Amino acid sequence: MTLWISRFVRTIQAKLIIIYVLLILIAMQLIGVYFVSTMKHTLTNNFTQELQTTTNFVLMQVGPKLDMVEGTDFERSREDLNAIVRSVSNMNGIEIQVLDATGKVLTTSSQPDDNYVGRKNTETVVNRALQGLRDNEEVIIGKDNERKKVLAQPIQYGAKNLGALYVVASMKDLYDTIDNINRIFLSGMAIALGLTAVLGIILAHTITQPIKDITKQATRVAEGNFEGQVPVLGNDEIGQLSEAFNDMTRRLQEALSVNEEEKEKLASILTNMSDGVLATDEHGRVIVMNKRASLMLRIRPTACVGKELSALLGLAEAELRERVEDKMNWMLLPVHAEEEGEADHDSILRVTFTPIHRRGEGITGTIVVLQDVTEQEKLDQSRREFVANVSHELRTPLTTIKSYVEALDDGALDEPQLAGRFVGVIHNETERMIRLVTDLLHLSRLDSKQAKMRMQPIEICELLEEVVDRFSFQFQNKHIQSVVQIEASIPKVTMDRDQIDQVLDNLVSNAFKYTPEQGTITLSASIADEGKYVAIVVQDNGMGIPEKDVERIFERFYRVDKARSRNMGGTGLGLSIAREMVIAHGGTIGIESEWNEGTCVTFTLPLSAPVSLAQPEETEGSEAEV
Numbered sequence: 082m083t084l085w086i087s088r089f090v091r092t093i094q095a096k097l098i099i100i101y102v103l104l105i106l107i108a109m110q111l112i113g114v115y116f117v118s119t120m121k122h123t124l125t126n127n128f129t130q131e132l133q134t135t136t137n138f139v140l141m142q143v144g145p146k147l148d149m150v151e152g153t154d155f156e157r158s159r160e161d162l163n164a165i166v167r168s169v170s171n172m173n174g175i176e177i178q179v180l181d182a183t184g185k186v187l188t189t190s191s192q193p194d195d196n197y198v199g200r201k202n203t204e205t206v207v208n209r210a211l212q213g214l215r216d217n218e219e220v221i222i223g224k225d226n227e228r229k230k231v232l233a234q235p236i237q238y239g240a241k242n243l244g245a246l247y248v249v250a251s252m253k254d255l256y257d258t259i260d261n262i263n264r265i266f267l268s269g270m271a272i273a274l275g276l277t278a279v280l281g282i283i284l285a286h287t288i289t290q291p292i293k294d295i296t297k298q299a300t301r302v303a304e305g306n307f308e309g310q311v312p313v314l315g316n317d318e319i320g321q322l323s324e325a326f327n328d329m330t331r332r333l334q335e336a337l338s339v340n341e342e343e344k345e346k347l348a349s350i351l352t353n354m355s356d357g358v359l360a361t362d363e364h365g366r367v368i369v370m371n372k373r374a375s376l377m378l379r380i381r382p383t384a385c386v387g388k389e390l391s392a393l394l395g396l397a398e399a400e401l402r403e404r405v406e407d408k409m410n411w412m413l414l415p416v417h418a419e420e421e422g423e424a425d426h427d428s429i430l431r432v433t434f435t436p437i438h439r440r441g442e443g444i445t446g447t448i449v450v451l452q453d454v455t456e457q458e459k460l461d462q463s464r465r466e467f468v469a470n471v472s473h474e475l476r477t478p479l480t481t482i483k484s485y486v487e488a489l490d491d492g493a494l495d496e497p498q499l500a501g502r503f504v505g506v507i508h509n510e511t512e513r514m515i516r517l518v519t520d521l522l523h524l525s526r527l528d529s530k531q532a533k534m535r536m537q538p539i540e541i542c543e544l545l546e547e548v549v550d551r552f553s554f555q556f557q558n559k560h561i562q563s564v565v566q567i568e569a570s571i572p573k574v575t576m577d578r579d580q581i582d583q584v585l586d587n588l589v590s591n592a593f594k595y596t597p598e599q600g601t602i603t604l605s606a607s608i609a610d611e612g613k614y615v616a617i618v619v620q621d622n623g624m625g626i627p628e629k630d631v632e633r634i635f636e637r638f639y640r641v642d643k644a645r646s647r648n649m650g651g652t653g654l655g656l657s658i659a660r661e662m663v664i665a666h667g668g669t670i671g672i673e674s675e676w677n678e679g680t681c682v683t684f685t686l687p688l689s690a691p692v693s694l695a696q697p698e699e700t701e702g703s704e705a706e707v
């Protein structure tokens with residue numbers, strides 16, 4: 082209960098009520114004090130004046146009678162005096178005593194008068210009056226606490242001082258009237274205070290209720306509930322406050338939804354970005370991280386938030402700080418496969434650091450962007466290797482040519498036999514260089530997609546037989562048997578004849594180069610992949626390729642046995658050119674080989690219209706043995 086009271090006293094409603102009541106109380110008190118004192122003063126004055134008038138009236142009548150008392154007929158005069166005094170006393174309810182010059186009571190209005198008559202009145206006012214002083218008055222308090230006004234006037238007749246008139250008037254009525262008025266005033270004040278308290282409650286309620294409503298709504302808004310509005314009950318200050326609050330709620334909701342939208346946008350951008358993004362606080366601890374970043378760093382996203390960035394990237398604190406603050410704000414970070422031996426899954430990340438500056442506070446965080454540059458790095462690496470390979474391939478024949486030219490210059494020219502051999506070597510090396518440069522040119526055209534393709538329908542049978550024809554002389558020299566097998570149903574295939582000729586030349590020349598004497602080279606063509614492709618196979622029973630090299634055999638300049646390939650006039654580009662050309666046609670190429678058993682290269686070309694595979698049977702085979 083006391084708690085409730087102390088809480089209530091602290092409310093605005095209670096304060097307003099208390100203020101109203103106190104104001105009314107103070108106002109009423111002031112008015113009351115002024116009013117009561119003025120009224121008391123006026124009533125007392127009126128009472129005194131009335132008493133004096135009565136006294137003067139009695140004095141006028143008593144003077145001649147008292148003069149006569151001193152004379153002859155004392156008893157009659159006394160009775161006259163008695164009659165005057167009693168009639169006035171009866172009329173006004175006052176007590177009158179007529180005293181002689183010595184202060185002895187001659188007559189009195191009180192009944193019976195035996196106690197007073199003849200006795201001396203020694204009161205101060207009487208003494209003063211007997212001395213001739215006028216207007217002697219005082220207030221006395223009687224036996225039963227009754228206030229009385231006492232007045233004493235000298236009785237003068239002519240120039241003689243005959244005695245004094247002593248008048249006592251009860252002030253009871255006067256004070257009763259004042260008390261009544263006081264009571265009326267107090268009850269009026271109590272009613273006014275009660276009414277003020279009630280009005281105060283109502284008035285305070287009209288002020289505090291909207292404030293309570295606003296407080297409730299503010300609590301709801303703070304909890305994130307923007308529904309509902311504060312009622313606007315008027316255009317006064319509280320109404321304006323309610324309107325302003327509603328307006329503020331609306332704007333806050335708008336701002337929050339914009340903020341949320343921005344957050345969602347940011348989250349979806351972060352989620353769908355192909356780059357990894359991390360954000361850290363001023364202490365270098367991760368606060369935001371997208372999924373891509375965790376995939377790139379190969380860690381679970383939940384395990385990262387709150388961790389030190391330096392620990393995540395495996396960098397020393399000082400190095401990280403240097404990167405963030407320096408101009409050179411990026412680095413390449415190798416990330417190794419989780420399991421050992423999976424070197425293919427190793428990746429290289431380009432990590433860019435962007436510090437976040439806040440005015441006056443310096444760096445308050447860092448944004449880290451991770452880009453997977455593994456492919457790019459591999460490409461750069463292979464480009465570097467390519468340039469090195471080209472330089473190397475060109476330097477070897479050039480060095481040979483140079484040394485032979487020098488030898489000729491040094492005198493070999495004079496020996497025709499030697500000179501002839503030297504010129505032959507120079508010629509071979511030059512041929513090789515021309516082949517190399519031609520191959521490179523081919524590759525570069527294929528790479529830059531500059532090579533225009535002249536597509537035309539070609540009979541596969543004719544194509545393969547022509548290849549064999551081109552090599553027939555070489556086959557003959559090496560006693561190699563060539564076989565051509567073609568499925569009967571193969572339609573014409575749309576291709577760039579020159580390019581496919583080049584592919585076949587490369588494959589057949591390889592087969593020829595790496596097949597010993599008496600070997601067999603088979604060229605076959607069949608429908609593959611549910612009639613959508615034609616597969617052309619070049620197979621030999623030569624030396625084959627070791628298993629470890631098969632995988633890389635299509636790489637540029639890749640050779641199993643460099644010296645031997647070079648001796649055979651190979652450039653190491655034949656298979657890669659073939660692959661580029663087949664891919665340009667929309668086909669595929671693959672190699673199967675077994676060391677010392679033979680090699681089988683298969684490439685496919687798409688057919689313009691799929692062929693039905695209804696007649697899988699035999700083929701019209703053309704076997705040629707040269």
Ligand code: ADP
Nearest residue numbers: 591592595640641646651652653654655656680
């Ligand atoms: P090259 O001009 O050296 O022949 P290629 O790209 O055509 O270059 O071939 C790459 C390497 O593949 C060759 O050096 C050779 O070692 C190997 N190779 C290609 N075809 C065959 C084959 N039919 N038999 C054995 N090895 C082959």
